[in-house]
Amino acid sequence: MTRTPRMTALIGAAILAPPLLAAATVAPAHAAQTAPRAAVVAPAPSAEVAATKSVSIKVQKQQRDYWCAPAAGRALLSRLISSGLPSQSKLAGYMGTKSSGTSNPGFRNGLRKALSTYGSGQYDVVALRPGSQSAFLTNVKAGVGSKKVALAYRVLFGYKPWGSQVNNKTGHLMVVRGYTTGSGTKILWWDPWDNTYHTASLAKSWASVKKGGRYGTVAAKS
Incomplete structure (x- = not known):
């Protein structure tokens, strides 16, 4: 499927912010000093403050x-169709x-049909195929943080990011509705199987998406 330029940010490589460089404190030079000066102690770096972004x-x-x-698609559409x-x-x-x-193309085609029937304006429905954990997080941040929409990802029913793993390789579609930042990034999920909300680590979330074939979908206003 041809990707539209408007959604490039959702599938692009992660942009890494340059590291913050602490400015060194330099004492002024003097020819002579009458008394020793107290040593300047730099404050300890503060831990990154965790924040949550969700829709x-x-x-x-x-x-x-x-x-x-259909249940996951309806949740995605709720961000784009007001009533x-x-x-x-x-x-x-x-x-x-x-x-x-439901096939992956069928899911996207169904969203397009619903948006053309129930929505107003122009929309992009894009397939996501993140090749790494960082690319997966980039997709989530671009969707939730920038476009303010939810994303759907395919996992295996017995290999969800939380709880015990069981030998069930049935495909299952779930919704990513947010993420947290900080020392331990987490992904916020909604599971249509039992209508429950969950929070899982980025590593476990990516492991489930990877095991499910790395198939994702996002729909947003053009």
Whole structure:
């Protein structure tokens, strides 16, 4: 799928801020000093203050075992459609959802159909394929922090970023609705399976996305 220039920031490489350089304190030179001066002690660097950035989404538990995509899509659309959200049943039809699930192209096509029917204005629906943990975080920051939208990522049902891991390789779509910054970056998730919110470390979140095939989707105003 051709990527539009407007969404380049969502898939680009991470931009690393230059390191902060502490200015050295230099005492003025003198030919002679009558008394020794107290040593200048630089203050200890303060730890990075954690902050949370998140978006509010309208959530609804998936109404059938294989309707995680319609439920997740509805949550994404709630950031772009102010009222009259389509039902999960309607979205399942748009997405071509079957008892075996929803394909990645079908999910995106369904979002486009819903936005053209229920939304107003121009939208971009973009496939995300982050190749690294840092690229995944860049996607999340660009979506949540810049575009103020949520993102959907595919994981394996038995390999979610929280709880015990089980041998269930069924594909499952979940929503990223925010992230925290600080010494331990975390990702904020919503799971349509049981309509629950979760927070997981960046490392575990990326491990789940990677195991699920690195498939993501974001929709935003053009």
